[in-house]
Amino acid sequence: MNRDLPQEPLPYSAILQPGHTLGMMGGGQLGRMFCHAAQSLGYKVVVLEPTEESPAGRVAEYEVVSAYDDMKGLDTLLSYTQAVTTEFENVPAASLKYLSSQIRISPSAAVVAVVQDRIAEKTFIASQGIPVAPYAEIRTIEDLEKADNTLFPAILKAARLGYDGKGQARVKSVAEAVEAFKSFGEVPCVLEAMLPLKKEVSVVMARGFDGKIALFPIGVNTHINGILSSSVVGVEEIDPTIEKAAQEAAIKIALGLNYFGVMCVEFFILEDNRLVANEIAPRPHNSGHYTMNACLSSQFEQQVRVLAGMPLGSTDLLAPTIMLNILGDSWFAHGGEQAIEPDWASVLALPGVNLHLYGKAEARKGRKMGHINIVNKDPQQLIYYARQVSDILHLNAKI
Missing domain, CATH: 3.40.50.20 (Rossmann fold)
Structure with a gap:
């Protein structure tokens, strides 16, 4: 062990050298x-x-x-x-x-207190002048019964401890919302209107204790059953005005929270090209995993740099990339109950493929087991190889 208790917190300007x-x-x-x-x-x-x-x-x-x-x-x-x-x-x-x-x-305790509660999170984002989906705070069945009908169809989300689609239910009416609310144990929730969605994008960024900010290239995300399936970067054209607005909104959120570290903000781009903030993740994010092979510095290296007080690294994109999540379902794609190891050799035989497994002891359906980054300077080749990976691992990715 390195020291005796207690001691004063490190000044923001202090640098922890390698070896610490x-x-x-x-x-x-x-x-x-x-x-x-x-x-x-x-x-x-x-x-x-x-x-x-x-x-x-x-x-x-x-x-x-x-x-x-x-x-x-x-x-x-x-x-x-x-x-x-x-x-x-x-x-x-x-x-x-x-x-x-x-x-x-x-991140600080104050930041975590905001983002671990959807009600506090949405209230904060709206207070920064950043649009969010129309919503209602739900604490009782009476709150649901009084909810504006224009919110339906909606998604009922538990205010705390929800992730990867857990603690969420799509509801078409008050009656369905009440049933979902009861199934959640009548914990505080957010009833959020479903909007006409064109695509979802995420801004991953880092802010150092010196106040400097580094933004990663924006990813376009696709979900299956509430779990991120793929993130595509450098392939699909994003309106520069929307891209700039998303980046500026993410920075505004970071400054408003007095945030230091790596952060992701998810946004919805609606059919009419309006931009709506969805969620804040006060940490590296699944949609930023592509940075491990496609950028000069990964989101995890940035997290280390911030914590140690080191300068931020470059976020330049080396080549277009597609990140594919690997769920435990790939171990059961044959239809049996016994887990069978996927065909990693065929995956790794493809050019530009980088495999990242998480070292989890047991594969289970719906459980995140790893991800694959496919990197290629030719967008068409990139899509071709990503689809091959998806087929081999039975990912059903929508690329």
Whole structure:
């Protein structure tokens, strides 16, 4: 262990040199890829995660197996590091606030308190003058019964702990919304109008403690069953005016939150070309995984740079790319109940294909197991090989 408790948080201007240990709250695939990026820059990583043998815990130098709100676990984490980041937004804000009294934290507890609650998140985005889908706050069945009929058809979303389509239900009427609300346990929700959607895009960016900002190229996203299926970058033309508006809105959100770190903002482009903000992710994002092979610096390297106080890296796109998510369904594509390893050799035989598996012990349907980045300077060749990958792995990607 590196030090005795307590100590003062690092000044924003302080730089942690390679060799120091950086902290990660969360042991999933985003934490794992952070570990790899940190280690490539010469840092060590300590991971705090409730379960043993997590994807990140397996590759980190140190692992603290603890609940996120367990004081003993938090103090153990503090004994290893002077700077901690997170891989998901549902880390308790109170835990981050406690850590921030002694070490550098990114993102801050105040930021996490906003983005881990859809009601607070939408209220904040709207307060910045950025359009959001029409919505109503739902805390009781009576709130649903009083909801404006123009919101239907709608999506009912649990305000907290929802991801990858979980805690969401499409509803056509008040009656359907009430049933969905009951199935969620009558927890606070957002009832959000479904809009005529042309496409979804995401802006992934990094903001350093020096205030400098680096924007990655915008990705065009496609979902299947509420889970991101693909992100396409550098292939599909995006109206420059819309692209600029999305980037400016993302920056405005970051500044409004006083955000430091890597952040993604998802936007809807409507049929009439209006831009609507959907969600904020205070961390690297699935739609930014393409940066691992297609950009000079990945989103995970940027996360390391920010946390360590280092200058941000270049976000230049080296070539057009398509990111494809790999779910556990690929292990069961033959129709049986026994998991069978996909044909990785055929995938890797294709030019420009980069495989990233997350080290999860068990494949399950709907579970994110990895992703593939296909990079090619010829957009038509890129699409051709991406479709081949999709066919081999039975991804059913809409490319």
